[in-house]
Amino acid sequence: MPLVSMRQLLDEAAKGGYGVGAFNVNNMEQIQAIMEAARATKSPVIIQASRGARAYSQDKFLYHLMLAAADLYPEIPVAMHQDHGNSFETCKSAIELGFTSVMMDGSLKADGKTPTDFEENVEVTRRVVEFAHERGVTVEGEIGVLGGIEDGHGAGGTGLEHVTDPDQAVEFAERTGVDALAIAIGTSHGAYKFSKKPDGKVLKMDLLIEIHNRLPRTHLVMHGSSSVPKDLQDVINQYGGHLKPTWGVPVEEIQLGIKNGVRKINVDTDSRLAITGAIRKVFAESPEKFDPRDYLKPAREAMQKVVSERMTEFGQAGHAGDYSPKTIEEMREGYASGALETRPSLAGAH
Ligand SMILES: O=C(CO)COP(=O)(O)O
Ligand SMILES: O=C[C@H](O)COP(=O)(O)O
Ligand SMILES: [Zn+2]
Ligand SMILES: [Zn+2]
Numbered sequence: 254m255p256l257v258s259m260r261q262l263l264d265e266a267a268k269g270g271y272g273v274g275a276f277n278v279n280n281m282e283q284i285q286a287i288m289e290a291a292r293a294t295k296s297p298v299i300i301q302a303s304r305g306a307r308a309y310s311q312d313k314f315l316y317h318l319m320l321a322a323a324d325l326y327p328e329i330p331v332a333m334h335q336d337h338g339n340s341f342e343t344c345k346s347a348i349e350l351g352f353t354s355v356m357m358d359g360s361l362k363a364d365g366k367t368p369t370d371f372e373e374n375v376e377v378t379r380r381v382v383e384f385a386h387e388r389g390v391t392v393e394g395e396i397g398v399l400g401g402i403e404d405g406h407g408a409g410g411t412g413l414e415h416v417t418d419p420d421q422a423v424e425f426a427e428r429t430g431v432d433a434l435a436i437a438i439g440t441s442h443g444a445y446k447f448s449k450k451p452d453g454k455v456l457k458m459d460l461l462i463e464i465h466n467r468l469p470r471t472h473l474v475m476h477g478s479s480s481v482p483k484d485l486q487d488v489i490n491q492y493g494g495h496l497k498p499t500w501g502v503p504v505e506e507i508q509l510g511i512k513n514g515v516r517k518i519n520v521d522t523d524s525r526l527a528i529t530g531a532i533r534k535v536f537a538e539s540p541e542k543f544d545p546r547d548y549l550k551p552a553r554e555a556m557q558k559v560v561s562e563r564m565t566e567f568g569q570a571g572h573a574g575d576y577s578p579k580t581i582e583e584m585r586e587g588y589a590s591g592a593l594e595t596r597p598s599l600a601g602a603h
Contacts, residue, residue, distance in 0.1 A: 256323050257578040259332035259354030259391040260432045260593065262297050263472040263516040265576050271568030272511040275299035275334060275474075276560055277521035279306045281318050282549050286524070286556035288322050291329045294561050294570035299354070299517060301334040304343060316350055330578045332391070336519070339363050344381045344392075353581060354391035356435070357381040360398045368398055371421060378429040386430070386593075389585030393517070396425045397437030399476050400446075416457050422464045423597065426471045430596050433472040433517055436464055440477035440502055444486075444522050447500040456502070458509055465514030470595045472516035478502050479522035485559070488530030492537040504566050511568060518567055524556045531555035 266273050276287050278300055291298045300322070302315055319333045334354040335347035340363040344355040359374035361367060369377075378394040385392045397417030417436040426434060438457040440446060447455060465473055481501030489496050507518055535548040542548070564570045579587070587593040594600045 254323060254327050254330065254578060255580070256319060256333050256351065256353045257330045258389065258581060258584045259299055259334055259393075259517075260584060261576075261579055262299060262330060262332050263391075263433060265297070265572070266516045266569065267472060267514075269568070269572055269575065270511075271572065272507070272515055272518050273297060273299055273569045274560070274563045274567050275301045275336070275517050275519050276524060277301050277303060277306065277336060277519070278315070279309050282553040283524060283528075283556060284318050284322050286553045287560055288326045288329065288331075289553075290557045290560040290564055291331075291573065292326055293557075294564045295328075295573045296564040296569040296571070297330040297573050298564075298569075299332045299334050301336040301356075301519070302352075303336045304339060306336075307347075312350060316352075320351075329573050330576075334391075334393075337365075338381070339365050341377055341380050341384070345384060348385055348388055348390050352390070354393070355381065355385060356393040356395070358395045358435070360395045360437075371425070375425060375428050378425070378431060382430050386588035387585065389581035389583070389588065391432045391584075392429075393433040393435060393474055394425065394429055394431035395435040395437075395476075396422050399435075399437045400439065400441035416460055417464065419460065419463050419467060423467050426468050427596050427598060430594070431471065432593075432595060433474050434464075434468070435474040435476050436461065438475070440475065442477045442522070444479075444481055444496065444501075444526065445499050446477060446479075446481065446502065448498075450500050450503065451506070456506055458506065458513075461510055461515065462513045468597065469514070470597070470600050473510070473514045474517040474519065475502075475507065475510055475515050476519045478507055478518045479520050479526075480504055480507075481522060481526065482559075485523065485526040485530055489526060489533060492530070492533035494529065494533055504563075508566065508568075518563075520560075520563060523559050523563070527555040527559045528552040
């Protein structure tokens with residue numbers, strides 16, 4: 254089947270009360286790992302590419318790999334999403350290439366470093382929504398600034414001083430009409446999220462619940478949601494790596510989020526850890542090997558394993574065949590008619 258709209262995947266997830274993992278990719282093996290995991294668990298999937306991934310892969314390579322994925326796994330609905338678009342132009346170029354969903358991360362300026370003010374974020378996101386919805390493409394916005402790499406203090410911060418303000422989230426959703434909203438509740442990107450298992454002081458689940466209650470139609474997105482499992486850290490360290498002790502987001506906290514409106518869960522670091530551990534193991538145990546397939550195959554299998562686990566834990570497993578995906582043209586009509594409206598003041602009028 255062709256690449257499908259992310260909005261429909263999230264609407265179906267909301268109906269079914271489950272979450273959908275959005276896994277980052279840079280190359281063929283990562284896409285294959287996700288697709289094999291999706292087939293084994295019968296899961297709909299979101300595959301996402303950062304700006305860095307687009308640059309690394311000369312994005313057209315990545316796009317054609319995604320078309321191959323959709324072709325080779327016809328029973329799996331696959332959405333292709335731009336992760337952390339930094340400007341209108343980045344989102345526009347993704348849409349023109351064929352992405353079926355984009356994130357406009359307007360919490361930072363186009364330089365990816367300087368925080369924007371609320372009005373700037375609303376304005377750029379609103380422009381992206383207008384352009385995208387006219388083409389049937391889904392939009393994720395962001396309000397609040399994630400900890401770690403996004404707060405300008407380096408990874409490992411709690412992010413507390415940047416958590417999303419619920420009043421701003423409501424106003425942002427109303428003024429932009431985004432399909433999905435990333436909120437900052439204390440998570441950060443990368444492996445170094447927390448120095449001990451996070452509790453309610455660092456992970457603001459109460460805030461997430463409040464935002465969901467006030468914005469029931471806007472799908473919530475959790476970034477920085479790798480769990481950074483100890484066993485994956487251990488493999489890396491056992492075979493010559495140097496990871497410092499660290500904690501990620503416990504799966505049970507993500508599951509609590511899913512019970513309260515989280516529909517998209519972003520995972521990159523766990524895949525990276527799985528891949529790196531598997532490659533290190535081959536290098537350490539079989540130093541005579543030099544065929545890339547000797548280590549890329551175990552790397553792919555290790556990523557597939559962690560992705561399958563997350564698909565089961567997020568609840569998307571078993572749901573690939575629940576619905577027949579709409580075409581992007583049908584989604585375009587849905588936006589034009591108002592049937593897909595999320596803005597609190599307008600939704601429900603249809
Ligand atoms: O949020 C992410 C991508 O946007 C990835 O988060 P992790 O670094 O926790 O995997
Ligand atoms: O947003 C963060 C993702 O993990 C992508 O990271 P990247 O920018 O290094 O590709
Ligand atoms: Zn951001
Ligand atoms: Zn992110």
